Amino acid sequence: MSLTTIAVQQLSKTFDRHPVLQDVDFEIRQGERVALIGPSGSGKSTLMRHLVGLTRANRHHRCCVHVLGRDIQRGGKLVSASRVERCRTGYIFQQFNLAGRLSVMTNVLVGRLGRMPRWRALLGRFSAVERAMALRALKRVGLEDLAGQRANTLSGGQMQRVAIARALVQEAELILADEPIASLDPRSAQEVMEILKRINEEDGRTIVITLHQVEYARGYCQRAIALKQGRLYYDGPIAELTDARLQALYDNAGLNELYQPTTTPVKPATLHAAAG
Numbered sequence: 001m002s003l004t005t006i007a008v009q010q011l012s013k014t015f016d017r018h019p020v021l022q023d024v025d026f027e028i029r030q031g032e033r034v035a036l037i038g039p040s041g042s043g044k045s046t047l048m049r050h051l052v053g054l055t056r057a058n059r060h061h062r063c064c065v066h067v068l069g070r071d072i073q074r075g076g077k078l079v080s081a082s083r084v085e086r087c088r089t090g091y092i093f094q095q096f097n098l099a100g101r102l103s104v105m106t107n108v109l110v111g112r113l114g115r116m117p118r119w120r121a122l123l124g125r126f127s128a129v130e131r132a133m134a135l136r137a138l139k140r141v142g143l144e145d146l147a148g149q150r151a152n153t154l155s156g157g158q159m160q161r162v163a164i165a166r167a168l169v170q171e172a173e174l175i176l177a178d179e180p181i182a183s184l185d186p187r188s189a190q191e192v193m194e195i196l197k198r199i200n201e202e203d204g205r206t207i208v209i210t211l212h213q214v215e216y217a218r219g220y221c222q223r224a225i226a227l228k229q230g231r232l233y234y235d236g237p238i239a240e241l242t243d244a245r246l247q248a249l250y251d252n253a254g255l256n257e258l259y260q261p262t263t264t265p266v267k268p269a270t271l272h273a274a275a276g
Helices: 044-051 083-087 104-115 118-123 128-140 156-169 186-203 214-220 243-250 268-275
Strands: 004-015 018-029 033-037 064-067 070-074 089-092 174-178 206-210 223-228 231-237
Touching: 004 044, 004 206, 018 044, 018 206, 018 223, 018 231, 033 044, 033 186, 033 214, 044 064, 044 070, 044 174, 044 206, 083 104, 089 156, 104 128, 104 156, 128 156, 128 186, 156 186, 174 186, 186 206, 186 214, 223 243, 231 243
Parallel strands: 033 206, 033 223, 089 174, 174 206
Antiparallel strands: 004 018, 004 064, 064 070, 223 231
16 A cells, blocks of 8 residues: 555645635645646645645644655644755746756756755765766756756746756655646646656656646646635546536636636647647
8 A cells, every 4th residue: 555645634824814725634645646726826836835844834733734754734833854854855836946047957956955965065066976866867857968058048848847857856755846837838838747747657756736727637647636715625536527527616716717628638648749
């Protein structure tokens, strides 16, 4: 039986007395590939930030966020952790979070900082073994030929692939990707989703991806967790996320987010052919 990677119990969060998350409960098992979906303002990004301790939950004696065998927060209090423990979770941002003036290689090597002795991390001294690891990660995302190029010369899709390579070098067992394809064109979005799917299948790393594009969730993920107005609306197999359920999920959302069912669900092979 696979192990529990994430366990969230009674998670609630308010901002300026406005409830953003309300009594959210779910578990994610090791090796799952999960899409976190819902309209804007449903609490997706806030939930992701709770999973890495970037946001503190409401003070509540029953609230607990447990990730990779340790408490991230309990009862509204963050739990401290070592640098190595924090490295076990990789976080991929929508806006890439790269140092534009540094090379692609250096941006990837940043993923090693938490696993290096502090003096080497402060000096930025990377070993030959670490550089070889970074080059292998870049090869996996198809960017080994751009290792010496400045990050700010890359396209958006290439930048996001560098961010994925950084998580690989970090040796993250859990990868949280917050809207990783929201600002990408369809071809680049397909490439990023293909890479995340391949990493999950080949390495067994648990991956949670927040998505606005339901067709990508259906094409690339095994399971969906849907939030609506801060509450858990759906948690189950992606195949059972019917058009009727999606229509109800996006009811009363903004006009730009109303769910439009497609006659043919998008699949990886279909996207690949369209991209070519």
